[in-house]
Each structure stands twice: as structure tokens, then as C-alpha cells.
Amino acid sequence: MSKTKKILSIVLAVVMAFSVFSICAFADTDTATWTIEVTNTDGTPLGATIPTGNKVLVTVKLQTNFYVGTVGLPVVFSDAFEYVDGTVNQVEIYGAGATRTAFNDDFNAGISGTKAVYAVYVPNSGAAGVASPIYSTATTVLSFQLEAVSEATADIYLPADMQKTDTNLGGRFYCGSRATSDVTTDENMTGQTFVTTGATATVVISNAAADPILTGKDGGVVYTGTDNYVYGIPVGADANDYFEIQNGTFTVSATATGATLTVYTTGGAEYATYTVVIFGDVDGDGIISMDDYILTKAAFQGSALTGAALIAADINGASIDGTHTIDMDDYIAIKAAFQGSSITVNPYI
Numbered sequence: 001m002s003k004t005k006k007i008l009s010i011v012l013a014v015v016m017a018f019s020v021f022s023i024c025a026f027a028d029t030d031t032a033t034w035t036i037e038v039t040n041t042d043g044t045p046l047g048a049t050i051p052t053g054n055k056v057l058v059t060v061k062l063q064t065n066f067y068v069g070t071v072g073l074p075v076v077f078s079d080a081f082e083y084v085d086g087t088v089n090q091v092e093i094y095g096a097g098a099t100r101t102a103f104n105d106d107f108n109a110g111i112s113g114t115k116a117v118y119a120v121y122v123p124n125s126g127a128a129g130v131a132s133p134i135y136s137t138a139t140t141v142l143s144f145q146l147e148a149v150s151e152a153t154a155d156i157y158l159p160a161d162m163q164k165t166d167t168n169l170g171g172r173f174y175c176g177s178r179a180t181s182d183v184t185t186d187e188n189m190t191g192q193t194f195v196t197t198g199a200t201a202t203v204v205i206s207n208a209a210a211d212p213i214l215t216g217k218d219g220g221v222v223y224t225g226t227d228n229y230v231y232g233i234p235v236g237a238d239a240n241d242y243f244e245i246q247n248g249t250f251t252v253s254a255t256a257t258g259a260t261l262t263v264y265t266t267g268g269a270e271y272a273t274y275t276v277v278i279f280g281d282v283d284g285d286g287i288i289s290m291d292d293y294i295l296t297k298a299a300f301q302g303s304a305l306t307g308a309a310l311i312a313a314d315i316n317g318a319s320i321d322g323t324h325t326i327d328m329d330d331y332i333a334i335k336a337a338f339q340g341s342s343i344t345v346n347p348y349i
């Protein structure tokens, strides 16, 4: 038994103890309203379809007007999704340290074609001064990520038929309500009406893999033209840190002029290559040294530089796709750089 599941077992035992008392004490008719939202992992809206391999963020919200008690929350989803390990965020309903939470990332809801996760929240009634909160606006209780793994029209939902009621005492889906904020008082968990309007989200997953999209960050620039280049990376930095990708992966052979950044699709096929340009590193060894100065000065005096080396030597160029002219200022800047001053990582801004 995993540590997580042991904790879950302990919490569930506490839940059961609560429920035995509450069945006898209350016949409450409070209503608990639940919603599920599914977005991109950065919170932006999903497109009409998502490609396999993409991840989505599932956010479960509770909206009630009562003092919240013990909560049990099974979230069922199509087996076209897989839970992404380590992404769960259980909000501490009663505040830090006053909520005992457990999360089973491999819960079996017994529904064909589905997987499920199960989150439990129990007030730590031993904590002095802890008050049960009133939820009067939609409040996030749970979030986690799922990865789309196969083509499907896939639902993510709270299963209404798993609701705990007086006639379904084994139901896993419940939300306790208390008469007061005192978490040591009995709570009702079985007489509620659960409103799950908006508690089913449907996502269309397509096998047509979306094209990889490489973008720069922290100054990194992606130039796509007749020749593809990436630049804006400081000398000595890790080029991987200056780019990010959607719908694929990338590798960089080195942080050096002439090195190759290769983009792959989610399926692993090579999609595009870019040549790295580090301004001032003309010979492509990843540092700026006397050799770069000599090459640049020679180019000024008539020898030829081409491609990434020419671009890297043109420290004062106007644009990457313009004409690159090597002049005195270029090799003076390179000389100054290896003598200790800094060199521009991007002359075009």
C-alpha cells in the first residue's frame, strides 16, 4: 500500500466515523453546487479540439452558502486521458494545517471506459479555533492535470450516481454542511441536493497532431526564413533556457554559433532545424576570443564569412535577413568583449 493510499485509508476512516453520527442527527436539505472547468494548463480556453499529448487543467469548484464540512470528491474521466503525476492541488478548505487531505490518483469508480481520481477533505477538529468556512462564491477546491492520450470525445465529470444519500450510504461523492462554524459539531452529509450543472466537461481529442510551435523566451528569438536561425542567447548560457515549445520537443547541440536547434513533433519526428547564432562567436566554439577577432578583422579586409558566422560577426547589423557588412566597429566590439566588456546578445533591438 502506498503512502498516499495509507493516508487516504486513515482519512476515509475518519470520514466514516463522521458519517455515522450525522445520519442520526440531521435531515438537512442544503444544496451543494459543483462545477468543473477544463482549460489549457496556463488557464487559457481550450480550442475546439486538442491533440493527443496535450495536457489540460481540470479545476473543480464548490459553491454553497453553508458551513463546509467533510468533502469527498470523485472525479471521473474518459480513459482517453491519464492523470499527470504530481499535479494535484487540494485547497486547504479550513486553512493551512486545519485541513486533512488525501488524494487517490488511481481511484476505481467502477465505470467502464473511465479512470478517476478521488480527493477527500476532513476538518482537523482537534485544531483549536478552526472555523468551518462558508462558501458563497465559486471557490476552487481541487485542480489537477490530465494528458490526452488517445482520440476521443472525452468527458470529465462528477458522478451524480455516486452521491452519498440516505439510500446510498456508500456513495463517495459528498459535501458536509454544518449548522455553525464549529468544526467539532455534527454535520449533515446525506440529505443534500447536489447540483452539478456544469459538472461535466467534454473535450474533443484529435489524433491529428498539431504542428510544433517554437517560441523564444527571456530574450531568445526564433527567426524562420529561407534559413532558420535562433539567437538572443548570452555567451555561456544554456540555450535550452531561451526557448519553449508547444506540441513537440526540441534539442540544442550547443550554445555556439553554427550549432543546431532541432524541433521534433510529439510523435518524435524531426520537424525543423535552426542554426544558433551567438553574436561575437564567429568560429563557433561557444566563447568570444582572439580567434573571433582575427576572423572578423580578416573579413573586413576581404576574406569571406558566410551563413551563421557572418551574422555572428556583424555586431552592428540592422536585421538578421538584411545584408551583413563587416566593418571596423564589428571587430572592435569583439576585441572589447574578450578583453572584458559585454557584447550585445541581440543587435536588432
Ligand SMILES: [Ca+2]
Binding pocket: 280, 281, 282, 283, 284, 285, 286, 287, 288, 289, 291, 292
Ligand atoms: Ca569563438
Ligand SMILES: [Ca+2]
Binding pocket: 313, 314, 315, 316, 317, 324, 325, 326, 327, 330
Ligand atoms: Ca557590421
